[in-house]
Amino acid sequence: MAWTFKSALAALLIAGLAATAFGADDPIKLRQETMKAIGGAVGSLVKMVKGETPFDAASAKAALATVATKAQGIDIASYFPAGSDKGETKAKATIWSDPDGFKAALAKLQTAAEQQEAAPLASIDDVKKALGALGGACKSCHDTYRENKS
């Protein structure tokens, strides 16, 4: 009885550790969490532009900072290693067949995010401008490198 309990506990522990390790190294999960964070920040700006939340320079700045940090953090080697097009992912094969194009598209986002983080933010019009610039960068990448799945 004690033996069964111990081995069950050990098995559970090992399974838990394996899951954690897998979670940290799983590029698909990494990508999805990053995209979710960027989406959350962008979504808060969209709400502001639509008038669902009042204009607030500080939180808009914080959202733009999140986008910039998350975008800078995307490192192709660890986020999009070869073979990580398999599984529950919307990443398109074009990412690996056209690495230069993908690299350029990512650089476009990183530049846009950095510029928008540094740009003056005095009114809702500035938020609109920032969203336009970011949206363009997001879109041009999604057009070519993301699969539509639902």
Next chain:
Amino acid sequence: MTLVRKAALTVVGLAVVALGAAAAFYLAFVPQPYSADEVAARGEPDVNNGAYLFAMAGCASCHAEKGAKAGDRLKLGGGQSLVTPFGTFRVPNISPDAATGIGRWRLVDIVNAVARGQAPDGSPYYPAFPYASYSRLKLADAVDLAAYLKTLPAVSNQVGAHTLAFPFNLRAALFGWKLLYFNRFSAPSEIAALAQSPSDVIARGRYIVEGPGHCGECHTPRGPLGGPDLARWLAGAAALEGTGRVPDITPEPHALGPWSPDDIATYLETGFTPDGDVVGGAMSEVVANLSQLTEADRRAVAAYLKAIPAIQPAPKPTKP
């Protein structure tokens, strides 16, 4: 008269009767081409309205060069390839070039191509050209659109023929397709009833979605012969091009249920979803076109999409 001759005559007779019946059905149930007089009755076409319809109908997305921006979206030299399960369609040149485009066509020829799926020589078009939806264009709008196309720059570009698999390569079979499905890219009756609704906004939205906007062409699944599955109106489908899925856009909880009409209108204008995602792929082209519409028209589309029945998306196909 021998027995053999008698039998042969009977067979021929039956064939003639069957053909005649098919022709009668065709004439009765398939929308027939407009006459030059009907088109002329429109009077002086309003090319500004034509330009607006051009954006709504998304002509540039297929007929301009892939990824064309700004002024290049008005150069409709065709040439894009649409790779589908039926084969590869080559998008024709619809610029006013006399030799390689439609420069020699009369206004009524363009109207019948767009709204009746019929070439000037009477042959039917493949429904890759979404004329089943465009057939719902009001005649005045169709004439204005045709007149606008004539004002665009001529592009000299000879486009090759489609390469389609049997039996889709038989153009005559398209008469059958039109008989079965033309006039059917419209919502089922409970949705049709919306047009009777007191809300003009929903009726306007219905016109845009089911007519020029031709949303059902991608968002409604098709059967093996390319006819729409009306029970799953706008409930999402396998993409006709590539391997992706086109999403369910009914008010289903996993689809547009949680979106407010404002969310939908904003998405159609800017490409931003409420959760901060950004449009990509083929829908990106649609947003580029619909962002040119009036706010009121985008809201009308949103009102219609919130009013139609919610349908669960089909289960994802299991991986082989």
